[in-house]
Amino acid sequence: MKQKSKPQPPAWYNNIIKKHTPPRPLFRNCLAAFLGGGLLCALAQTAHYLLTLGQITDQAASTIVMLSTVALAALFTGLNLYDKAGQCLGAGLAVPISGFANSVAAAMLEHKSEGYVLGSGCNSFKLAGAVVIFGLISAFLFSFAALLLDMI
Amino acid sequence: MEIVKQGRQSWRYTNPPQIYGQGVCGGRLEGLGPLKESFDYVYTDLYAGENTFEKAEQKMQQKAGEIALAKAGLAKEKIDLLCAGDLLNQNTPSAFTARALGIPFFGVYTACATICQALAVSSLAVACGAAAYALALAGSHTCTAEKQFRYPNEYGAQKPPSSQYTVCAAGAAALGPRQGKGQVGIAGVTVGRVIDLSICDPFNMGAAMAPAFADTLTVHLREYQRQPQDYDLILSGDLGKTGQAIALDLLERNGVPHVAERFTDCGRLLLGENKKFFSGGSGIGCAASVGLGHIYRLLQQGQLNRVLLCATGALLSPCANQQQESIPGICHAIIMERG
Numbered sequence: 001m002k003q004k005s006k007p008q009p010p011a012w013y014n015n016i017i018k019k020h021t022p023p024r025p026l027f028r029n030c031l032a033a034f035l036g037g038g039l040l041c042a043l044a045q046t047a048h049y050l051l052t053l054g055q056i057t058d059q060a061a062s063t064i065v066m067l068s069t070v071a072l073a074a075l076f077t078g079l080n081l082y083d084k085a086g087q088c089l090g091a092g093l094a095v096p097i098s099g100f101a102n103s104v105a106a107a108m109l110e111h112k113s114e115g116y117v118l119g120s121g122c123n124s125f126k127l128a129g130a131v132v133i134f135g136l137i138s139a140f141l142f143s144f145a146a147l148l149l150d151m152i
Numbered sequence: 153m154e155i156v157k158q159g160r161q162s163w164r165y166t167n168p169p170q171i172y173g174q175g176v177c178g179g180r181l182e183g184l185g186p187l188k189e190s191f192d193y194v195y196t197d198l199y200a201g202e203n204t205f206e207k208a209e210q211k212m213q214q215k216a217g218e219i220a221l222a223k224a225g226l227a228k229e230k231i232d233l234l235c236a237g238d239l240l241n242q243n244t245p246s247a248f249t250a251r252a253l254g255i256p257f258f259g260v261y262t263a264c265a266t267i268c269q270a271l272a273v274s275s276l277a278v279a280c281g282a283a284a285y286a287l288a289l290a291g292s293h294t295c296t297a298e299k300q301f302r303y304p305n306e307y308g309a310q311k312p313p314s315s316q317y318t319v320c321a322a323g324a325a326a327l328g329p330r331q332g333k334g335q336v337g338i339a340g341v342t343v344g345r346v347i348d349l350s351i352c353d354p355f356n357m358g359a360a361m362a363p364a365f366a367d368t369l370t371v372h373l374r375e376y377q378r379q380p381q382d383y384d385l386i387l388s389g390d391l392g393k394t395g396q397a398i399a400l401d402l403l404e405r406n407g408v409p410h411v412a413e414r415f416t417d418c419g420r421l422l423l424g425e426n427k428k429f430f431s432g433g434s435g436i437g438c439a440a441s442v443g444l445g446h447i448y449r450l451l452q453q454g455q456l457n458r459v460l461l462c463a464t465g466a467l468l469s470p471c472a473n474q475q476q477e478s479i480p481g482i483c484h485a486i487i488m489e490r491g
Contacts, residue, residue, distance in 0.1 A: 006476045007350035009359075017351075017359045020397035022313040022431075029310065077306045086308020093308050102308050110304035113204040127307065 036092030073098035077105040103127040159375030167330045168337035169278040175219025176445035179320025186424040190445035209293035210245035216322040224326035232283035235273045237266035263465030266290045267440040268484035275338040291322025292435035315355040317429040321437030323444035336451045339489035342372040348480040358395020361464040364481035366402035384456040389439035389463035390419035392431030418442035439463035
């Protein structure tokens with residue numbers, strides 16, 4: 001079904017709204033996202049580097065770092081810190097895999113009072129579900145395209 | 153004749169139903185904020201000692217109702233009608249409060265304008281004699297509202313500066329027939345229309361509600377043949393900084409001047425100016441706790457004589473919003489008067 005487009009306020013009202021609505025602080029948000037996301041990734045990369053110094057293979061180190069990031073993000077979500085940091089750092093915390101972990105942990109916590117199965121379980125992918133399903137579909141399409149290119 | 157019709161949307165009472173007692177409860181941020189003196193009970197914990205936020209909201213609402221009854225010196229068996237509402241689906245906290253109190257119950261809902269609707273219906277019932285005493289009650293809780301209308305509480309989404317913070321607060325008023333001079337009562341009502349100027353952004357509720365506020369206020373002043381100067385204070389419920397500025401422009405467009413000097417917003421009064429709350433507080437609790445707490449006290453002490461409480465509501469439905477519908481606004485006005 002085609003989604004209809006959202007209705008628009010009349011031009012005269014739009015002008016009033018624009019005049020009084022404070023804009024999103026784009027520069028500040030971009031800078032915070034760059035610094036916050038950058039710091040997170042730099043920390044992860046450092047951990048990855050330190051791990052590979054030992055006996056751990058490159059691939060194993062990647063897995064360990066990714067899983068730890070997810071675990072830590074879930075922990076900070078539960079500690080009521082991730083949403084506060086998210087308000088400050090924005091996309092810097094939403095785009096990395098930690099944002100995905102936060103969306104699942106937050107939804108599960110929110111619905112815990114409705115039971116572990118029907119509450120937390122059913123609602124765990126309330127926000128992240130879209131990422132999973134469309135991620136899978138696009139992964140399939142891209143790898144199919146890569147396969148076709150290889151055959152040519 | 154107790155009730156005089158002023159126009160299509162307004163009526164006034166020749167013997168204004170009197171507020172016998174009121175009760176106001178709040179959460180930690182609200183109860184320790186600029187209006188802390190006006191709170192009867194403050195829950196420092198968002199759970200209020202319960203295991204879910206929904207139960208906490210219900211507990212807070214019931215407490216406000218019980219305090220109002222206690223101050224009024226009325227047993228709950230004496231109350232013929234309870235008008236209560238909140239923001240949650242199926243008006244659950246209100247229904248559970250009605251279950252606990254055992255008072256005949258009307259559930260009312262017009263989003264954050266609910267308290268004015270509850271006061272309007274209660275005062276009407278008292279004035280026409282359908283109820284000897286009535287209890288108006290409404291409240292909101294930040295965590296349950298976030299859960300229902302926005303994202304899970306712990307989700308780290310970034311909110312823009314025009315968004316608002318739903319307050320944890322509840323207010324209640326026990327109404328009865330007028331007993332004499334010098335008492336605070338509900339002198340009149342203007343019922344708002346649903347106004348929709350096609351705002352779709354749930355992070356700019358001020359812009360969605362401001363047109364309804366401007367419409368109700370304009371109609372009110374016309375039907376009562378009054379000027380803004382006839383009021384000591386004109387209070388919007390939860391327009392926030394953004395919505396207030398927009399509302400003033402809209403009023404100017406409607407040819408209603410001189411509102412700015414006597415115009416404040418309950419949400420902003422309740423939480424004060426703090427960037428943490430973005431544009432200001434929102435939610436039923438704003439008008440309910442400020443109108444029936446702080447403002448009621450000022451009226452009682454004689455610092456104010458006549459106040460127009462215009463609770464504003466954004467009739468947001470997350471489902472309709474995702475289906476590309478806009479957010480309609482509504483605003484009900486009640487006159488709180490000492491006389």
